[in-house]
Amino acid sequence: MHHFHYQGDELCCENIPLRKIAGQVGTPCYVYSCATLKHHFAVFDGAFHGMPHLICYSVKANGNIAILGLFAALGGGADIVSGGELFRARRAGISADRIVYSGVGKTQAEIDYALRENILMFNIESTQELEAISRRAAVLGLKARIALRVNPDVDPKTHPYISTGLKKNKFGIDIEQAIQAYEHARDLKSIEVVGIDCHIGSQLTEISPFIEALERLKLLASRLEQMGIRIQYVDLGGGLGIPYREEEPPHPREYAKAIIERLKDLPFKLILEPGRVIVGNAGLLLTEVLYIKKTPSKEFIIVDAGMNDLVRPSLYGSYHEIEPVLKNQREPRVVDVVGPICESSDFIARDRSLPMMQQGEILAVMSAGAYGFSMASNYNSRNRAAEVLVDGDRFHVIRKRESWEDLIRGETMPEFIKGAAGQ
Ligand code: LLP
Numbered sequence: 001m002h003h004f005h006y007q008g009d010e011l012c013c014e015n016i017p018l019r020k021i022a023g024q025v026g027t028p029c030y031v032y033s034c035a036t037l038k039h040h041f042a043v044f045d046g047a048f049h050g051m052p053h054l055i056c057y058s059v060k061a062n063g064n065i066a067i068l069g070l071f072a073a074l075g076g077g078a079d080i081v082s083g084g085e086l087f088r089a090r091r092a093g094i095s096a097d098r099i100v101y102s103g104v105g106k107t108q109a110e111i112d113y114a115l116r117e118n119i120l121m122f123n124i125e126s127t128q129e130l131e132a133i134s135r136r137a138a139v140l141g142l143k144a145r146i147a148l149r150v151n152p153d154v155d156p157k158t159h160p161y162i163s164t165g166l167k168k169n170k171f172g173i174d175i176e177q178a179i180q181a182y183e184h185a186r187d188l189k190s191i192e193v194v195g196i197d198c199h200i201g202s203q204l205t206e207i208s209p210f211i212e213a214l215e216r217l218k219l220l221a222s223r224l225e226q227m228g229i230r231i232q233y234v235d236l237g238g239g240l241g242i243p244y245r246e247e248e249p250p251h252p253r254e255y256a257k258a259i260i261e262r263l264k265d266l267p268f269k270l271i272l273e274p275g276r277v278i279v280g281n282a283g284l285l286l287t288e289v290l291y292i293k294k295t296p297s298k299e300f301i302i303v304d305a306g307m308n309d310l311v312r313p314s315l316y317g318s319y320h321e322i323e324p325v326l327k328n329q330r331e332p333r334v335v336d337v338v339g340p341i342c343e344s345s346d347f348i349a350r351d352r353s354l355p356m357m358q359q360g361e362i363l364a365v366m367s368a369g370a371y372g373f374s375m376a377s378n379y380n381s382r383n384r385a386a387e388v389l390v391d392g393d394r395f396h397v398i399r400k401r402e403s404w405e406d407l408i409r410g411e412t413m414p415e416f417i418k419g420a421a422g423q
Contacts (some may be wrong), residue, residue, distance in 0.1 A: 001036070001039060001377060002036040002281045003033040003035045003036045003390075004036075004187055004284060004366070006327060008325050009327040009328075010059075011323055011324070011326070011364055012036055012327070013031050013390040013395075014391070014392055014393070015035050015133050015285075015388045015392055015393040016390050016393060016394075016395050017328060018031060018284075018325040018364060019154060019325050019360065019362060021286065021388055021390075021395055022362045025386050025388055025397060026334075026385040026386065027286050027287050027302055027304055027305070027362065027384040027403070028285060028286060028305035028309050028386075029285070029385055029386045029387070029388060029401075030283055030284070030285055030286075030369075030372060030385055030386070030387045030388065031284055031387075031388045031390060031395075032067065032282055032283040032369055032388070032390065032398075033283070033285075034070065034135055034280050034389055034390060034392075035036075035391075035392070036281065037070055037071075037074070037278065037282045037422040038070065040278045040281075040282060040304040041057075041074050041278055042074065042299075043252055043253070044252045044274055044278060045074070045076075045271075047252045047256035047257075047283065048260065048270065050260045050264070050383045051197055051257075051263060051270055052268075052270065053269065053270040053271070054077050054098060054120075054269065054270075055076050055077065055272055056073075056075045056076070056077040056078055056079040056100050056272065056273050056276030057071045057077070057078055057079065057273070057274065057275065057278060058078075058238045059078050059079065059080050059081075059085040059088060059275075059276030060079075060081055060085065060374055061276055061280070061369075061370040062275075062369055062371075062372070062373065063085060063088050064373070064399060065092040065103075065398075066092075066389050066396070067400035068093075069091030069245065069277065070168070071094070071108070071148055071278075072093040072094045072246075074409055076081065076098070077094060077095075077099055077100070077120070078098065078099045078100075079093045079099075079102060079237075079273035079275075080099060080100070080102075081102055081103035082103065082110060083107075083113050084115060086099065086114055086117065086119070094163025095122050096117045096119050096120070096219070097118070097119070098120060098192065099114075099120055100119070100121050100122075100123055100147075100197075100198070100235060100271060100273070101118070101121070101122050101185065102125070102149060102273075103123075103125065104125040104170055104171060105124075106129060108123065108132065108341045108364070110344070111133055111361075112131060112136055112140065115122070115124055115133075115136060115137055115142050116142075116363065118142070118278075119145075120145065120233075121145040121146055121194055121233065122144055122145070122146045122147070123146075123147050123148075123149040123195075123197040123217050124146050124147065124148050124173075124185075125149050125171060125172055126324040127173070127184065129182050129192070130146070130153070130185055131144065133191070134185075134188040134189075134190050134191050134244050137190035137191065138190040142188055142190070142209075142234050142377050143192050144192065144278070145192050145193060145194045145195075146192065146193060146194065146195070146231060147193075147195030147196050147197040148172075148173050148178055148182060148197065149171065149173065149198060149199070149215075149316060149321055149400050150172050150173055150174075150178045150197070150198050150199070151165055151166075151167065151169065151171060151173060151174055151175060151341075151392065151413055152172075152175050152212070152213040152216040152217065152361070152376075153167045153171030153174075153175065153197050154209050154210050154212045154381070155209060156200045156201030156202075156209045157204070157205075157206060157209060158201045158202060158203045158204055158205075158239075159388075160179075161199040161315070161316055162201055162202040162203060162316070163200070163269045164200060164201050164202075165198060165199065165200025165201055165209075168363075172198060172199075172315060172388065175216060175348055178220060179223060179224070179227075180192060181363055182224055182227075182229055182342055183227065184191060186227075186395055188203045188339075188341055191312055192275050193229055193231075194223055194233055195231060195232060195233030195234065195235055195271070195291070196217050196220060196224075196231050196235070197205060197211050197234075197235035197236075197237065198235070198236065198237055199218060199236075199237025199239060199273065200213050200236065200237065200346065202239050202241075202275075202276060202334055203239070203241040203242070203276065203294050204239045204240060204241050204415065205241045205247050205249040206250070206252075206253065207250050209237065209256070210239070210255065210259065210260065211258055211259075212235070214234075214259060214262055215262070216235060217234055218234075218266070219253065221234065221266075222269070226358065228342075231268065231271060232268065233268065233269050233270075233271050234268040234269075234270055235270075235271035236259065236270065236271070236272055236273075237272075237276075238272065238273040238277075240276050240277040241276070241277070241371075242277055242367065243281075243282040243283050243320045243367075244318065244321070244367050247267075247420075249277075252277065253318060255390075264421065269288035273369055276286045276371070279369040279370045280370035280371075281367050281369065281396050282369040283343065283368050283369020283370070284364045284365060284366050284367070284368050284370060284374060285305055285310055285364070285365040285368040285385070286325070286362055286363070286364055286365075287303040287309075287311065287348075287355045287362070287365060288303060288348075288360045288361070289303055289358065289359055289360065289362075289363065289371060290303060290304055290340070290359065291359065292358070292359065297333075299333060299334070299335045299336070299337065300338050300340055301336070301337045301338070301354070301363075302335075302339075303337055303340075303348065303363060303395050304339075304340065305337060305339055306340050306345075306365045306380070306382065307341050307343065307346040307379070308339075308341060308376060308378065308380060308384075308405060309338055309372075309373075309382075310348060310365060310368055310383050311376075311377075312372070312375070312377050313349065313350075314343075314345040314346060314372060315348065319349075320365045320366055320367055320368060321350060321365075321366040321367065322361070322363050322364070322365055323364045324348055324361060324363055324364075325361075325362040326361065326362070327361065328356075329355070330355045331356055332353045332354060332355050332356075333353070333354065333356055334351055334353050335353075335354055335357075336349065336352070336417050337349040337353060337354070337363070340380070340382075343379060349366055373385065373387055373399075377409060383401055383403060383404065383405055383406065383407060384401070385401060386401040387399040394399075
């Protein structure tokens with residue numbers, strides 16, 4: 001359920017017509033619905049109420065501090081993959097004892113930062129990383145709580161770029177080698193083994209791969225138990241999909257039920273790292289039609305949002321619904337909706353049937369709340385878009401549009417070039 005609906009011909013976010021936001025804030029602009037964000041979080045969290053659990057929202061999906069703050073207020077933690085995400089999460093008020101840290105390439109500076117913050121646990125992805133964390137914890141006189149992220153070799157049946165739990169992927173520690181790595185971790189003085197973790201992929205539309213992975217984790221946990229290594233936390237990662245088009249992913253309640261059934265008699269606290277399922281359909285991207293261009297073979301709608309704003313269609317061939325913010329009865333036609341970037345892969349939709357558009361009209365690119373702004377770049381020296389949060393009949397700019405000065409912040413011209421450039 002979300003709160004983007006037509007009231008008459010006007011597409012609204014909660015009680016605000018999107019045309020009003022486009023008029024006041026400009027385009028391109030991301031718009032998020034506060035009611036939808038809260039609802040999605042509450043449904044997901046509530047679905048697990050039958051067992052001890054912690055929802056560590058995956059910051060990479062959408063890391064705006066207003067959104068993180070909202071989830072912090074609802075009792076959420078964070079799944080982070082960089083020092084930058086830790087900084088965001090802490091600034092937004094997420095307590096460190098609710099933060100888990102994954103990622104295959106943690107640097108020493110990032111490890112130190114997370115150790116000093118005393119996060120809940122590191123999800124370790126290699127034996128060298130285990131050594132590095134142990135060493136840094138010893139140097140700092142601290143103890144690191146850890147889980148090993150294991151690679152359960154389960155096919156998540158999703159896009160290959162977002163599959164992570166197959167043997168050929170770079171993520172996690174091979175489940176067969178995990179026993180040895182756990183034994184080693186147990187013997188390290190600055191390490192406290194507390195958990196077991198996996199994340200098999202994103203945009204999953206079936207429950208069975210999650211369950212297969214969970215069964216493998218359970219087996220591993222019981223083998224560890226026999227070796228005297230007690231697991232407190234089972235972290236199943238994120239990955240539950242959303243409907244972009246015709247997908248029919250399981251409802252969070254079905255997903256939760258299947259998991260709880262298989263964990264209910266065990267003494268674990270469950271950690272989940274949802275991203276997309278919470279924020280994906282809680283946001284959209286507003287963009288203005290700049291030009292309409294007909295060539296002998298195609299009709300292009302050229303809009304002011306490009307692949308630098310929303311890279312998913314270019315990168316994964318993803319489908320996003322497109323709705324005019326003011327409905328019209330004009331004839332539909334098949335068009336490509338493209339951005340201003342100098343790349344042929346800069347498209348938002350291809351061969352899409354849309355009612356005939358006119359210059360100046362505003363379109364809403366739906367389901368853009370996850371991996372939209374968070375993957376935006378400044379390519380072609382384009383300012384990153386504004387972000388707006390709607391709350392009932394008010395809206396707040398939660399990130400202002402970047403300026404040209406922002407674009408060159410931190411750049412300098414050495415003296416010898418200045419002289420040559422006559423400045
Ligand atoms: N935990 C870990 C360790 C992850 O790597 C991810 C996502 C998540 C949790 C959250 O997964 P979610 O619940 O959002 O599926 N850019 C891609 C998605 C990449 C996902 C990367 N990892 C896209 O736009 O589809």
